[in-house]
Amino acid sequence: MLRRISRCLASAPCYVNPRAVEAEYAVRGLIPARADEIKADLAADRGTYPFKSLVYCNIGNPQSLGQMPLTFPRQVMALVDAPFLLEDEAIVARLPADAVARARGYLAEIGTGTGAYTESYGYRFARAAVAAHINERDHGACPAATVEDICLTDGASSGVKLFLQLLVGGARDAVMIPIPQYPLYTAQIALLGGTKAPYYLREAEGWGMRAADLQAAYERCVAESGATPRVLVVINPGNPTGNVLERGVMEDVVRFCHAHGLLLLADEVYQENVYDARRAFVSFREVVLGMGAPYSAETMLVSLHSTSKGVIGECGRRGGYFCMTNVPGALREQVVKLCSINLCANVNGQVMTALMCSPPREGDASHAAYRREYDGIFASMKERAALLARELATVRGFSCQAVEGAMYAFPQITLPARYGARNEELNAKEGRRLALDARWALELLESSGVVVVPGSGFGQEPGTLHFRTTILPPLAQMERMVRAIREFQDRVYEQYA
């Protein structure tokens, strides 16, 4: 009886904010959800699948695929969480001197209570480490970033949410986003009831940006929706596109933002992930400050970074920061207030962020080991990025831009017309509206155990089809993945061409 009521309840209609219903997040959407079902089936020896395990290529989560954490940050973090370990000579003797000294230094800054809420913006010492790192990275760009410009966040996502919340009050406020984009942006815009003003990246030009496209997107938005763009989002290196922007284009972007009074939200979480020797990461902060007046003193810029990506790959820490450049006082006041409502970013992520920004230096006890670990991970990522792009480009019906940076390839796929027609028939029969690339990704999963995200989850030029795969599976898994995709695509062509 009780079970019957519960069952009724499970399907009971109930009110949900329509903006929440509208929000979508494909990275953990339909395909990964089906993958988790299959994983549970495999673990319980249920069902019949033509494979024994899954290859997760849907999410940039390196440590879930066997990437080892860097040792030094973990040593310091453990000591900061358990300061009493530092009082035990026997334990201290087993740890590198610089890890011990670093932990003691952080603890002296924190004072009593490593479990207390911090200041709303985060530990001052950690923000100082971030500011110093930024100033070094940006070759002394002037004026220098200070602790007042830095706020520590739970991953980069919470910085994104904070600024969109501050600048989007409803449909009258628009956000310019790249297409394809990381779906956090469209999801947040939907939750806020804001307007999307998409600008398309040029696939044929290595997913490059053009200022003229920005202008056209701006005008289209104003003409079609009447909304005012408030923010321009740029993801560099690109997610899901894997491209790295050049300084000239970045300067065009800054001029565009300046001309329209837009806040430039620079998602730079992949700043350490540049593999192509012909490319280098340049921060938007360095570009803005290097352009001289009026841009250097007036273009509003918020730069985001995270401990989740790069080489450190500490996704679960939810560490990160944003850095504000030319953000006016009236907006900063609101930033402080929203941060104070959120209380503070988690302390473990704050410590990890400080460590990411101040690794062991030459002469430190841990320096050699740290470099060895870091360089090993980076070299392996670089190798996989090149291999993946090269291999995928040779699959029937695929074209794949170079993976210059970030953690993803985003190949374009063409499919036989009959495969498309069949999807429509299946959708009619199943009573759903699966996008063609979602059908493709679902059937790839069911037949091979490879988990990718359909391009429709990121947005793409109408009429084109893509998927995103990470470069993160270890080499052996990656080879299996490429083989599976190749065989699946060959079968699709044999059956439907």
Add this chain to the structure above:
Amino acid sequence: MLRRISRCLASAPCYVNPRAVEAEYAVRGLIPARADEIKADLAADRGTYPFKSLVYCNIGNPQSLGQMPLTFPRQVMALVDAPFLLEDEAIVARLPADAVARARGYLAEIGTGTGAYTESYGYRFARAAVAAHINERDHGACPAATVEDICLTDGASSGVKLFLQLLVGGARDAVMIPIPQYPLYTAQIALLGGTKAPYYLREAEGWGMRAADLQAAYERCVAESGATPRVLVVINPGNPTGNVLERGVMEDVVRFCHAHGLLLLADEVYQENVYDARRAFVSFREVVLGMGAPYSAETMLVSLHSTSKGVIGECGRRGGYFCMTNVPGALREQVVKLCSINLCANVNGQVMTALMCSPPREGDASHAAYRREYDGIFASMKERAALLARELATVRGFSCQAVEGAMYAFPQITLPARYGARNEELNAKEGRRLALDARWALELLESSGVVVVPGSGFGQEPGTLHFRTTILPPLAQMERMVRAIREFQDRVYEQYA
């Protein structure tokens, strides 16, 4: 020149979402901000203040006031973050066997990558620990909570935000909140553009609730705003009121929610903080499930808890969870989706939440030490709660309800009429609209260094004045605080009565 431009920019007008401007959070608002300025002055030997240090009573942040963390959770947390310590016999030998075993157990569950994103709802082993704890706490209330009902969050705040976001899409959706309330609620409602439907707690009845007041508040909301209430928030034990609800009243609340199809959002973060021997914490989950049909199977309940309060006091970890009871499938689908957009709660907070819910048991190596630490902190909180309420009740013009639970006293203050008139004159002169109790709290701060939060930041019956102080300062500081308040209030009466 550059500095001049920057100065212009600092005061430049810029667009901000008016909903964000409207949101307020007094716990870290005007008074604490002024306190931070004073603190900086004192550190730099600037200014002249009639005190040498501040007493922070504005925020429930125990470890910032010298409360020591419990050792066992910190040991396990450090080992989980730095698993390589477990491979070193010399280190393992220095740690209690149950901490080592617990860390090994958690690591076996986590598998590779303690730095990876977890499932959207959090580690399964941690959710299992939470579910087991809830089922024990609720005396086996049926049906038992399962891992599917539990989601780990960054503190309780992120659970609050998630459900308000799901149920409030604009002014047509209302949230019933107690007055006084914890200002996270009003801030989030403002950010979402929702409607507040306040119900007043009865101060003269020990801040009790009455079902008739709920009904009146509901009807007033519908009649005045046309909005539909979607959620009822109850904070038990109360913040800022320090009261503990009795089962009979809780049953009335459940009947009310059931009758109106409201989701009951039970903020139970102070569930371990009950000091009054005549009171006991009963969870809303136990009440709902104990009421029988139709309530036990139909009343939608979301219960929130946190690692920040209780005795553990690990605020900076941002650990917590929510437990869903009778939440329909359509809503659960959206919960999963929003959690997946947020990726996951921070892993350190997840581990801390598991540890809070499964402390060492009798027979474990750490059991005696853990109990000693726990009982010591609890006894001291209990002593301070009683002392504070007793002392404040004897201050001129004060009345103070018993602090039955939570971490706060919320005394009512009456002030001479001329003090009120003077505030209006000062406001006119200063060009601001400081509430009378904010003026009082500001002048208390400036004259004594004691930081409290004015009642207007929490809401109060029109015409009444209050302030909130925590019970957390160590005894010596608390005595100074009470003395300072008494002397200040005496001066106010001497000068303006």
